[in-house]
Amino acid sequence: xxxxxxxxxxxxxxxxxxxxxxxxxxxxxxxxxxxxxxxxxxxxxxxxxxxxxxxxxxxxxxxxxxxxxxxxxxxxxxxxxxxxxxxxxxxxxxxxxxxxxxxxxxxxxxxxxxxxxxxxxxxxxxxxxxxxxxxxxxxxxxxxxxxxxxxxxxxxxxxxxxxxxxxxxxxxxxxxxxxxxxxxxxxxxxxxxxxxxxxxxxxxxxxxxxxxxxxxxxxxxxxxxxxxxxxxxxxxxxxxxxxxxxxxxxxxxxxxxxxxxxxxxxxxxxxxxxxxxxxxxxxxxxxxxxxxxxxxxxxxxxxxxxxxxxxxxxxxxxxxxxxxxxxxxxxxxxxxxxxxxxxxxxxxxxxxxxxxxxxxxxxxxxxxxxxxxxxxxxxxxxxxxxxxxxxxxxxxxxxxxxxxxxxxxxxxxxxxxxxxxxxxxxxxxxxxx
Numbered sequence: 001x002x003x004x005x006x007x008x009x010x011x012x013x014x015x016x017x018x019x020x021x022x023x024x025x026x027x028x029x030x031x032x033x034x035x036x037x038x039x040x041x042x043x044x045x046x047x048x049x050x051x052x053x054x055x056x057x058x059x060x061x062x063x064x065x066x067x068x069x070x071x072x073x074x075x076x077x078x079x080x081x082x083x084x085x086x087x088x089x090x091x092x093x094x095x096x097x098x099x100x101x102x103x104x105x106x107x108x109x110x111x112x113x114x115x116x117x118x119x120x121x122x123x124x125x126x127x128x129x130x131x132x133x134x135x136x137x138x139x140x141x142x143x144x145x146x147x148x149x150x151x152x153x154x155x156x157x158x159x160x161x162x163x164x165x166x167x168x169x170x171x172x173x174x175x176x177x178x179x180x181x182x183x184x185x186x187x188x189x190x191x192x193x194x195x196x197x198x199x200x201x202x203x204x205x206x207x208x209x210x211x212x213x214x215x216x217x218x219x220x221x222x223x224x225x226x227x228x229x230x231x232x233x234x235x236x237x238x239x240x241x242x243x244x245x246x247x248x249x250x251x252x253x254x255x256x257x258x259x260x261x262x263x264x265x266x267x268x269x270x271x272x273x274x275x276x277x278x279x280x281x282x283x284x285x286x287x288x289x290x291x292x293x294x295x296x297x298x299x300x301x302x303x304x305x306x307x308x309x310x311x312x313x314x315x316x317x318x319x320x321x322x323x324x325x326x327x328x329x330x331x332x333x334x335x336x337x338x339x340x341x342x343x344x345x346x347x348x349x350x351x352x353x354x355x356x357x358x359x360x361x362x363x364x365x366x367x368x369x370x371x372x373x374x375x376x377x378x379x380x381x382x383x384x385x386x387x388x389x390x391x392x393x394x395x396x397x398x399x400x401x402x403x404x405x406x407x408x409x410x411x412x413x414x415x416x417x418x419x420x421x422x423x424x425x426x427x428x429x430x431x432x433x
Contacts, residue, residue, distance in 0.1 A: 060112040093144045152210045159417045162200040178218040189256035203415045223408040251393035258387040259303040288379035289372035296367040298358040302349045318362025334370040
């Protein structure tokens, strides 16, 4: 009896195994293939719809154009048989959104026409800027809206060595020249851009903005390094007291009480001297200032916060402005062609604020700025002035700053440089105790 039971169990196990082999090797494969065939036949991918300004292009005849000289909304749309009544409606509906009188030559526009023989305009798009565009929808009733294209930000890294000027270094290394302006803002208090020497170098991480694959500008610098006058100066971004600012490797602010110079790019045509030959008066006399030669109209900025105590015409100095910054320092700006709006005696100005424009008023052989600094009422050499720094990273923020600094310094140090980075600061030497 026991023998029969064992034989029956063995036979049952053999039958189960055979059924399993049959199912997985035959029917299961057949079923899966059939199922896949049905899926492929019945499920299709979503069709890709091409769009311009969010409008499907396959539904219209599309015409691209540029505003020509002396063209306006009426002359542009008149070419596409848009009625005078509809043009008037568009102009009326545009009020509060866009002034149609601001349509400028050279800007792009797009007309969307129906694909039938009537060729009725359904949409009109005018690009006011590379980012902003006016969309006019005329399908049912006229609707005018201001819209914005998507901006793509791309992080770039670059480096260069100074041979003649920072601007030339940008051009020679295929770097957007606008980066030079941002670098000059960040390092305005610590690097004298009028005294750059061959061999000075920089590394920078910055952001470029693109619209429709077209570069529209630089949106700021993330971090930077500058080698100048034998010093390695890092610019590390850090948020302190809810304000993002730049600090050096030791946590000192790159911002000082005064800018190094009152205008961004220029050249020094005459330095501080106790005996200089005057080109007009033909005599030797003191020149207690620095002359910056620059084209007429070059913006002039206040080197620090302060109060305008004088504004007007002062003989040989021509149009001039004098600013008292504190109980110690006063600065003056002479030979201006004109003053910035709102500048008058008694007004308070901020560091970097526009106060006037380079000119050649008074006793001047050509356009330049005569810039002077007075300490306790006595003229001093602006190029040798030592300005005190603003607050460094606060003690309670040092640990957080150490992490931020290490990250950005590592990224900057990884940027390839011509001949390597000179005299880079050792990270071991700057660790906070």
